[in-house]
Every structure is written in structure tokens, then in C-alpha cells.
Amino acid sequence: MSHGIALKPAKSARSEALKGTIRIPGDKSISHRSFMFGGLASGETRITGLLEGEDVINTGKAMRAMGAQIEKVGAEWIIQGTGNGALLAPEAPLDFGNAGTGCRLTMGLVGVYDFASTFIGDASLSKRPMGRVLNPLREMGVQVTSVEGDRLPVTLHGPKVPNPITYRVPMASAQVKSAVLLAGLNTPGITTVIEPVMTRDHTEKMLQGFGADLSVETDAEGVRTIRLVGQGQLKGQVIDVPGDPSSTAFPLVAALLTPGSDVTILNVLMNPTRTGLILTLQEMGADIEVQNARLAGGEDVADLRVRYSELKGVTVPADRAPSMIDEYPVLAVAAAYASGTTTMLGLEELRVKESDRLSAVAEGLKLNGVDCDEGQETLVVRGRPGGKGYGNASGKAVVTHLDHRIAMSFLVLGLASEHPVTVDDASIIATSFPEFMDLMTGLGAKIDAVDGEAA
Numbered sequence: 001m002s003h004g005i006a007l008k009p010a011k012s013a014r015s016e017a018l019k020g021t022i023r024i025p026g027d028k029s030i031s032h033r034s035f036m037f038g039g040l041a042s043g044e045t046r047i048t049g050l051l052e053g054e055d056v057i058n059t060g061k062a063m064r065a066m067g068a069q070i071e072k073v074g075a076e077w078i079i080q081g082t083g084n085g086a087l088l089a090p091e092a093p094l095d096f097g098n099a100g101t102g103c104r105l106t107m108g109l110v111g112v113y114d115f116a117s118t119f120i121g122d123a124s125l126s127k128r129p130m131g132r133v134l135n136p137l138r139e140m141g142v143q144v145t146s147v148e149g150d151r152l153p154v155t156l157h158g159p160k161v162p163n164p165i166t167y168r169v170p171m172a173s174a175q176v177k178s179a180v181l182l183a184g185l186n187t188p189g190i191t192t193v194i195e196p197v198m199t200r201d202h203t204e205k206m207l208q209g210f211g212a213d214l215s216v217e218t219d220a221e222g223v224r225t226i227r228l229v230g231q232g233q234l235k236g237q238v239i240d241v242p243g244d245p246s247s248t249a250f251p252l253v254a255a256l257l258t259p260g261s262d263v264t265i266l267n268v269l270m271n272p273t274r275t276g277l278i279l280t281l282q283e284m285g286a287d288i289e290v291q292n293a294r295l296a297g298g299e300d301v302a303d304l305r306v307r308y309s310e311l312k313g314v315t316v317p318a319d320r321a322p323s324m325i326d327e328y329p330v331l332a333v334a335a336a337y338a339s340g341t342t343t344m345l346g347l348e349e350l351r352v353k354e355s356d357r358l359s360a361v362a363e364g365l366k367l368n369g370v371d372c373d374e375g376q377e378t379l380v381v382r383g384r385p386g387g388k389g390y391g392n393a394s395g396k397a398v399v400t401h402l403d404h405r406i407a408m409s410f411l412v413l414g415l416a417s418e419h420p421v422t423v424d425d426a427s428i429i430a431t432s433f434p435e436f437m438d439l440m441t442g443l444g445a446k447i448d449a450v451d452g453e454a455a
């Protein structure tokens with residue numbers, strides 16, 4: 001495994017104004033699904049703009065192990081899919097590395113097949129709960145073997161004929177919704193997913209694009225009922241993946257915090273299920289100009305011009321969490337520089353990400369002099385504009401727990417702090433945003449590798 005053995009510490013320091021125009025790599029959620037659905041569909045799928053982070057590459061390897069042909073020609077990924085219902089039994093365990101999305105969605109995709117498939121991952125993924133996907137799969141007739149209480153490694157064996165179910169998703173999770181729908185692809189009849197709280201809708205939109213018979217009904221309370229007719233044909237598509245709003249969050253917050261900054265970020269996905277951070281920062285007083293709003297491949301896309309701003313604290317309501325779930329660590333960093341108090345509510349899902357992000361963020365903030373309180377499902381940050389006293393002069397490092405978003409968030413904290421901020425590992429950033437260091441330093445951010453072990 002590339003992580004957990006050789007940690008690569010890094011350090012950021014107070015920087016001059018960040019300036020420039022950058023293009024953010026492709027959206028991770030759409031990239032995973034492009035490999036999966038392209039690998040499953042009949043005929044050819046061509047993808048440009050794919051995120052080539054470790055998480056997505058692992059999904060590509062898994063699809064190859066189940067019969068898809070995937071190759072890169074120039075800037076394009078070209079896939080010959082197996083056809084729906086025609087995945088092959090993988091001969092070896094499927095290794096998803098650090099990726100919850102790759103692992104959980106593929107469990108749905110192949111778990112209902114009448115053969116065995118085994119799922120493994122790194123130390124972080126092996127601690128994350130899989131019961132949320134295994135329970136609906138069990139209802140569909142899948143046999144599950146796991147050594148330790150619904151944690152990886154897990155082996156699945158589908159029944160002769162899977163059972164279509166109606167499943168109400170018990171937590172706000174696009175991964176759980178998607179796993180059940182993908183299991184429905186190889187199940188006779190109609191698989192129904194009821195989603196009380198809307199989460200990112202890439203699975204629904206992309207499956208429709210690939211030709212699946214999928215409908216969505218939303219009632220007066222916003223509860224969504226998604227119906228998928230199983231065993232239909234999927235046909236290869238041409239996909240241009242828009243830039244990842246979750247990766248965008250790092251240079252965006254960095255520009256807001258670093259005095260004098262003026263940064264433009266091109267081609268950012270603006271799907272409303274993903275824009276909660278932008279809305280929250282605008283409420284805090286952020287100068288974010290949405291330019292060239294347009295529709296590309298069925299998705300809202302825009303360029304964002306971001307300038308240094310004096311932020312003020314706000315309360316972020318719990319019902320906004322699904323639309324910014326991966327952005328709380330970097331929002332907490334923005335809140336550290338805002339005047340007044342920022343209160344974030346409804347954060348229970350943060351405890352089951354690559355790390356327990358609620359406690360990892362609170363510990364990192366405290367280590368670097370930020371006043372905050374961690375509650376069971378809340379985080380309160382009392383900000384200090386100017387960053388006086390922030391950072392850690394002794395070089396003591398934030399523990400990243402194999403979590404890319406913790407690493408990037410704290411490197412952003414250091415760009416406006418009095419003392420440098422050190423993180424114990426930056427290599428994990430390659431799971432979602434391999435270009436992070438180059439793009440940030442290109443804008444003028446002072447971020448460097450630290451030789452040897454961090455203190």
C-alpha cells in the first residue's frame with residue numbers, strides 16, 4: 001500500500017497575495033461513475049477530463065478485473081464495456097485503496113452477481129462502516145462474509161436471482177443510494193430507493209444518460225422516490241468531466257484568506273447538490289463572482305473569480321450538510337479567520353469519512369491556536385481575523401489519519417497564519433487531487449515538503 005508506510009510531511013507558511021487562473025481537475029464522483037458505467041455499458045465510452053487520482057484509478061482497475069477494456073489514448077480514456085449483466089468474476093480481491101465511493105458503489109454493482117467478489121482497502125477504508133451498503137444487499141439476497149463486523153475485507157456472493165427491493169436510505173448518503181441502484185441494474189423488476197434528504201444526484205443523471213429506465217419523483221416535503229427498471233441495456237457515452245467543486249474549495253478558501261488575492265478557477269461543476277460551500281462562504285461575506293454560467297453535458301458549470309474577503313461567522317444549518325459534506329474541514333479553516341463565531345450543525349456523517357473528520361479538524365485547529373469546540377454532531381469555531389498566534393512554531397504536525405481533505409485544509413490554514421502549519425503527510429492528497437501542490441504553489445502559496453519526519 002502506498003500510504004501509512006512512508007509519510008511525507010509538508011508545511012505551509014504565510015504567503016503573499018495569490019494570483020492567477022487555474023483549471024481544477026475532474027470531479028471525483030463523476031469520474032468514478034464514468035469508469036463504472038462505461039465499464040458496464042455495451043459499446044464504447046470516451047471520457048475526457050477524468051480525475052486521475054488514486055481513488056478513481058482503483059475503480060478503473062476493478063472494472064478491468066471484471067472484464068471492461070480501459071485504455072488511455074492521448075487525453076482521452078476509451079472504454080469497451082461488458083454490457084449490463086455481463087461482468088466477469090474478479091480473480092483476485094478488488095483493492096479500492098482509500099476510496100469509500102469506489103468500494104461501496106462497486107459492492108452494489110457486482111455484489112448481486114451469482115459469484116464471489118472480495119473487497120479490500122487501506123487502513124482508513126478498512127475502518128469505515130460497510131453495513132450501510134451490506135444491509136440492503138442482504139435484503140436483495142446477497143450473502144456477505146466479513147471477518148469483523150461489516151468492515152473490510154468483505155466477500156459477497158449474489159443469489160441466482162436477486163430480489164428487487166424498496167429501500168429507504170436511513171442516512172444522507174449518495175453512496176448508499178447509488179449502491180442500491182447499481183445493484184438494481186442486474187436485478188429483475190423495479191428497484192426503488194426512497195431518499196428523504198437529497199444527496200448528490202450524479203448516479204441518477206448519469207444512468208439516465210447511459211439509457212437506463214430510471215425515474216425520479218419528488219413529493220411536497222422533498223422526499224425523492226427513485227425507480228429503476230432492472231436488466232435494461234446501457235449504451236456507451238461520450239463524457240467530459242467538469243472540474244471538482246470539492247477540490248475547488250481549497251484554492252478558493254486560500255484566496256479568501258490571503259490578503260490581496262485574486263484567483264480565477266475555471267470549469268467548476270455547479271450542480272446544486274454540490275454548492276453548499278459557495279453559498280455558505282457568500283453568507284460569510286466572501287467575494288465569489290460566478291462567471292460564464294453554462295450547461296455542459298447536462299451539468300451546470302461556471303468559472304469562479306475569488307478575491308480576498310473579510311469574513312464573518314455564520315450558523316450553517318444541518319439541512320445544508322449533504323450539499324457540502326466534504327467541504328467542512330476547509331470551511332472550518334475559513335471560519336478560523338472570520339470575525340465572530342461559526343456554528344456548523346448536523347455533522348454526524350463526518351465521523352465516518354476517511355478519518356473522524358470532526359475530531360481530526362478540532363484537534364488540528366487547537367494544535368494551531370484556533371479556538372473551537374467539538375460537539376457530538378457540531379463544530380463551533382471562534383475566529384480571529386489576521387491569524388495572529390495561529391500556526392505552530394515548534395513544527396508539531398497535524399495528524400492527517402490518511403485523510404486527504406485534512407491534509408489540504410491545514411495546508412490552507414498556514415497560508416495566512418503567523419507561524420507555519422505542518423501536516424504529518426501530504427502524499428495522501430494524491431487520492432483526490434494529485435495536482436494540489438503544483439496548482440497552489442503556482443498561485444504563489446508557500447507550501448513545501450518537510451525533510452524527514454514531522455515533529
Ligand SMILES: O=C(O)C1=C[C@@H](OP(=O)(O)O)[C@@H](O)[C@H](O)C1
Pocket residue numbers: 028029030100101172173174175176178200325326349
Ligand atoms: O457518491 C459519492 O460520489 C460521494 C458521496 C459522499 O459520501 P457519502 O455517501 O458517504 O455521504 C462523499 O462524501 C464522497 O466524497 C463522494
Ligand SMILES: C=C(OP(=O)(O)O)C(=O)O
Pocket residue numbers: 098099100101102326353354405432
Ligand atoms: C469522503 C470522501 O471520499 P470517499 O468516501 O470516496 O472515500 C472524500 O473524498 O472526501
